[in-house]
Amino acid sequence: MSETTSATPGQYSSVRIEKGVRDPYVAQVTLIGPGPHNGMGPDFWAEMPRVMAELDADPEVRAAVIAGEGRNFSYGLDLMAMMPQFMEFLPQDKTPDASRNERILDFVENMRRAIDSVAAARTPTVAAVQGRCIGGAVDLISACDVRHGAADSTYSIREVKVGIVADMGSLARLPHIIGQGLTRELALTGRDIDAEAALRYGLVTHVADDAAGVLDSAHATAAEIAGNPPLVVRGTREVLNRGIEGQIYENNRYVATWNAGFLASADMMEAISATFEKREARFTGR
Template sequence: MTHSAENLTDLVSLRVDREGHVAEVTLLGPSKGNAMGPDFWRELPLVFGALDADPEVRAIVLTGSGRNFSYGLDLPAMLPSWAEYLGGEALAGPRTTFLGEVRRLQEAVSSVAATRKPVIAAVSGWCIGGGVDVIAAADVRLASADAKFSVREVKVAIVADLGSLQRLGAIIGEGHLRELALTGRDIDAARAERIGLVNDVHPDQEAVLAAARELAAEIAANPPLVVQGVKDVLAANTEEQVRAGLRYVSAWNAAFLPSKDLQEGVQAFLERRDPHYTGE
């Protein structure tokens, strides 16, 4: 089904609003904390593909509903379809299927980066895992003072594979990226601004959203084809490296992700306890 920016009304996980030449995409969940389940991964590329194709849209604001941007991947919703693979005994068939699944999710996130229209992410509250992948694909990131960020995949025995490891190096530098990805620690808005993950920090959610809308309107007032050209030329600096990195990590995870540590990490997450990893 092809969506236009005008008929994006039958969505479950996202809402699209328009104000002049600016579109606003809001994460809705429906899981707690706008966690990213099957509906999100299906709808994200549809929405950004439609906005990319709409000549009336010149800039996009991306934000979350409620108090948080996103808790990241909705593990309880996504795990059932991965059960055969995550059991640790998967042969070539299940591994190949999982490789395709990882690449499908990667392409969903990449649809944010690939749209010709500049994307401004307005982040409040938690932005974890997949949430960081998505804002890393945006052009500009703004935060409220209560925002917290975490490249947390390592905590559940997963190599982050949806874009953070490929895109954040150019945004925050390799040293900061390695620290965040290897520890899985949380950082606050002040640290995020200091390392360049966000451009500015605003007092609260209302203020950061207002700032994002103002910035999007300022961009939208410029000649649209020139703005798109600027984004296209900038993408040439990193696009091939990002694409190659995504292909590599998807193949790496298809080969090496199943482990006792992964099972322990997932079980500990579901049981809300600390995991105990053995390197198996």
Template sequence: MSDQQWTAFEVSISDFIAEVTLIGPGKGNAMGPDFWRELPEICAALDRDDDVRAIVLTGSGDHFSFGLDLPAMAGDIGKVLAEGAKARPRTEFHDMVRRMQGAISAVADCRKPVVAAISGWCIGGGVDLISAADIRYASADAKFSVREIRVAMVADVGSFARLPQILSDGHLRELAFTGKDIDAERAARIGLVNDMFPDREATLAAARATAVEIAANPPLVVQGVKAVLDHSRRPAVDDSLRYVAAWNSAFLPSDDLTEAISAIFEKRPPQFRGA
């Protein structure tokens, strides 16, 4: 596993701990086609590996992830935005969303506990990803944003399925309706992260230390604890994911989404009209 070459990740294993690091290739570890293809393969391999008892998930460089690599994924999204898009492009879009959901769910469904170490920006898809982790630590410079609403999208690959079990309803709705950025201090205060540390190195060290503590316990019992904790919430998560995939396949195409994508490429504020 450690010897295998990945495009969007680096994976290392030592002393029963796997460290999975986002490495791009997009700026800010943005999530392009390679990310969505490789993540479930990595999670499945680590799940099968008896030499792995816990996983540390982090990002390379200054940031955890800028979220969806919109330029790299624009072609797939563009099919459903085409004027008069009918059943086939909408079905293909639905299938793509379900595959992307499956990539994030692979993190949540892995039997080995996942500890996320977050520094810098964690935006959109980055929040989807950390919501699938079991434990989340942040550095003092971390910033979080459920930003999909600002690009005329409903977040559809995990945040709205899993954050209701992490945040209070009011805090989640505030983040989801505004798309605002919050810092690590507030993220810790509202429960989005377990704890905050001075910098990236200290955050990663804390994540590794917790992973070591987990790995010292009986591995099958740890997996049993995770299975029991996940049992009651999994049906609600699955139902939410199915519903939002269908909702976006029907309602995502809009003038506002076209305007949002154009504004990103033209580096200007979008002008939404509710159409």
């Protein structure tokens, strides 16, 4: 690769792609929002499969770093931006409408495909995490091959706090990364863990001093991967993925179907209202 390249301005609104910035065979995909703290809104879910397809189609991209712009990697789902879609799923009256559940299932599956596109891509990925990594952002890094964190990074499966069963892949992938025990504790409590705990349990394999350091270490690892024979790297990833991909697919399909039946709950709306109103949620189990 003879020169540094990037995505055509305006091609993507949720990420920025840069190729050959530090290594001729490594691309960097940076989350840029447009929601606060790189929140994942409609644009992200629509664009991420195209982003990974672009990387896969470039023969000179052999690895990619996935990073977040600013102080935080990502706050996950951009609730404000996604609210119009959520509101569409609320029943307007008591008339039975099975098609509503089908629309929810399609909605969830389309979002999940964005995360799956990272795991299924031919391009190996290294996540560089600084600051907060919440909810959907944990789904994203769990789909990456390698994860590095800055010393200030924290991680949480926050969906339970907003009345949603995590359905973008973390419940399926994390048990293979950090084990069932910690996955259950994080998913059921919504609790944060810090970089030290993430390293201890294997969620990340390296902790750097700060955001600049984690980007350096992620790029160094990506360059090391890119320096190996591409076919062998691809084959190694395929063999590793083969052993778990069937189970992950079944788990993801099941949780998507579950959420299709229960997503539009009173507790979910209460959780979202409490978040926006900055108060303690009052759940009723409905």
